[in-house]
Amino acid sequence: MFSDIKAGDTTPTHNHSSVRDWIVGDACTIHYTVMEQQHNAQESPTKPSEYDPDINQDELIKAQEKQIAEEIKANTAMIGSLDDLSTLEQEYSNDPVYSGKVKTLLPKYCNVRRTRPDGNCFLRGFIFAYLEYCIHHRDELARFKKYLEGSKEELFEMGFPKFTTEDFHDMFMEVVSDLEGSGSVDRVEAVCNDGGTSDYLVVYLRLLISSHLQKNAEFFSFFIEGGRTVEEFCKQEVEPMYRECDHLHIVALTAAVGVGVRVMYLDRGEGAAVASHDFPEDSTPVIHLLYRPGHYDILYNKA
Amino acid sequence: MANIAIQRIKREFKEVIKSDEAQKCAINVELVGDDYRELRGEIAGPPDTPYEGATFQLEIKVPETYPFNPPKVKFVTKIWHPNISSVTGAICLDILKDQWAAAMTLRTVLLSLQALLAAAEPDDPQDAVVAKQFKENHSLFLQTAQYWSHVHAGVPKGNSEFAKKVRCLQDMGVGEHQALVALSSCNWDVDRAIEQLFS
Numbered sequence: 001m002f003s004d005i006k007a008g009d010t011t012p013t014h015n016h017s018s019v020r021d022w023i024v025g026d027a028c029t030i031h032y033t034v035m036e037q038q039h040n041a042q043e044s045p046t047k048p049s050e051y052d053p054d055i056n057q058d059e060l061i062k063a064q065e066k067q068i069a070e071e072i073k074a075n076t077a078m079i080g081s082l083d084d085l086s087t088l089e090q091e092y093s094n095d096p097v098y099s100g101k102v103k104t105l106l107p108k109y110c111n112v113r114r115t116r117p118d119g120n121c122f123l124r125g126f127i128f129a130y131l132e133y134c135i136h137h138r139d140e141l142a143r144f145k146k147y148l149e150g151s152k153e154e155l156f157e158m159g160f161p162k163f164t165t166e167d168f169h170d171m172f173m174e175v176v177s178d179l180e181g182s183g184s185v186d187r188v189e190a191v192c193n194d195g196g197t198s199d200y201l202v203v204y205l206r207l208l209i210s211s212h213l214q215k216n217a218e219f220f221s222f223f224i225e226g227g228r229t230v231e232e233f234c235k236q237e238v239e240p241m242y243r244e245c246d247h248l249h250i251v252a253l254t255a256a257v258g259v260g261v262r263v264m265y266l267d268r269g270e271g272a273a274v275a276s277h278d279f280p281e282d283s284t285p286v287i288h289l290l291y292r293p294g295h296y297d298i299l300y301n302k303a
Numbered sequence: 304m305a306n307i308a309i310q311r312i313k314r315e316f317k318e319v320i321k322s323d324e325a326q327k328c329a330i331n332v333e334l335v336g337d338d339y340r341e342l343r344g345e346i347a348g349p350p351d352t353p354y355e356g357a358t359f360q361l362e363i364k365v366p367e368t369y370p371f372n373p374p375k376v377k378f379v380t381k382i383w384h385p386n387i388s389s390v391t392g393a394i395c396l397d398i399l400k401d402q403w404a405a406a407m408t409l410r411t412v413l414l415s416l417q418a419l420l421a422a423a424e425p426d427d428p429q430d431a432v433v434a435k436q437f438k439e440n441h442s443l444f445l446q447t448a449q450y451w452s453h454v455h456a457g458v459p460k461g462n463s464e465f466a467k468k469v470r471c472l473q474d475m476g477v478g479e480h481q482a483l484v485a486l487s488s489c490n491w492d493v494d495r496a497i498e499q500l501f502s
Contacts, residue, residue, distance in 0.1 A: 163318060164370070164406040167311070196307035199371050203405040239404035241371045 111300035119242035353448035357456035373403035395429035
């Protein structure tokens with residue numbers, strides 16, 4: 001009489017927070033894709049009809065996640081083109097709640113720029129919209145550059161590893177210096193759609209958020225769920241790539257870099273209007289983002 | 304491989320070679336082939352653990368999307384540890400999965416694996432059988448892990464009782480490693496190991 005589990009087996013209780021995070025984050029797209037794939041799979045004769053213990057379900061889930069992520073990567077630019085806001089209206093032509101709410105955006109906003117739903121959408125949207133703003137406001141670009149310069153030492157003091165942090169920092173400085181010289185919106189678009197560069201900018205913003213949260217740990221600890229410390233939260237939800245940005249991330253980032261952001265919340269919440277929130281509170285927003293459950297895109301104010 | 308990945312991994316490679324830990328022979332890394340896609344890592348078993356004196360070889364595969372996704376790491380040297388599969392060498396460690404961050408490096412990975420050898424997490428196991436023994440019969444776990452370090456990872460001190468049991472199964476035509484796995488999984492109960500092997 002011995003245990004029926006074999007040595008080397010992965011236990012069924014194995015931690016799958018990554019799956020959960022994917023489903024929660026950027027929910028619309030992922031859910032839709034998963035459902036579509038399951039639908040297709042049902043039509044395929046190779047789909048196993050019953051539970052098969054020889055098939056490693058963990059591996060299957062991982063493989064499907066990877067496939068979804070690759071499809072998103074292949075089909076959506078990190079920062080999309082400048083679209084008319086009416087395209088958003090068309091997207092919801094069959095949905096009275098959403099289309100009604102989109103209509104209330106039309107007097108205030110004229111355009112939308114979609115971002116890739118890969119969990120980095122807030123940060124990518126933020127940095128694109130901000131750098132684009134800086135193209136037209138050179139004094140702000142100078143202020144940001146000065147802030148960036150000082151931020152490196154601050155991160156070192158917080159204990160972030162020198163060698164990699166320096167890498168991300170240098171890349172960011174290079175981008176900003178380049179924009180100072182020959183900056184144009186096209187240039188910002190190219191930079192934010194260049195895989196390595198764009199991801200490095202996102203990583204550096206993640207470090208700035210983590211640093212700000214940890215520096216103010218006493219305050220932020222009240223807002224963290226699941227009995228985790230601020231440091232644990234940063235290791236799990238802030239520093240890893242592709243992790244969705246939540247309220248807390250946005251509060252920390254906008255406070256750290258001193259940039260006002262207005263988020264318009266398009267969801268099924270009560271009321272006919274789209275709720276909005278400014279970060280930091282009472283600031284004057286220079287960036288406008290459109291939130292739909294699990295995803296952020298960039299909005300453009302009517303001049 | 305993407306330019307960013309190659310540049311990063313080259314610098315990280317140097318960082319490991321030049322590190323204090325490498326000078327003390329606690330960690331090391333070597334190239335496999337002529338690019339940086341695959342590396343061979345090495346960590347020394349930490350003192351005051353059943354892995355003391357052992358050297359473990361690791362297979363490190365660097366993905367195209369490095370450093371935004373973690374390197375794929377597994378043990379090549381067989382090891383008896385709750386968070387490492389005794390069969391495949393697969394590792395359960397948060398930073399190699401969903402808690403990887405682009406600011407981490409090869410050096411961080413090697414040192415974290417060394418720390419994992421010193422502080423197992425049996426409640427988040429990769430190998431359920433090892434984890435069960437770790438929790439329910441800890442002294443036998445320590446002896447088993449030590450014996451695996453002797454058989455597979457270059458530790459001189461053996462265990463004559465365990466060696467005798469392995470030989471006993473070998474006499475019945477079972478391969479040496481197969482015998483070691485069966486006995487280790489059955490808390491060194493020869494009858495149960497035989498039952499498992501021949502049922």
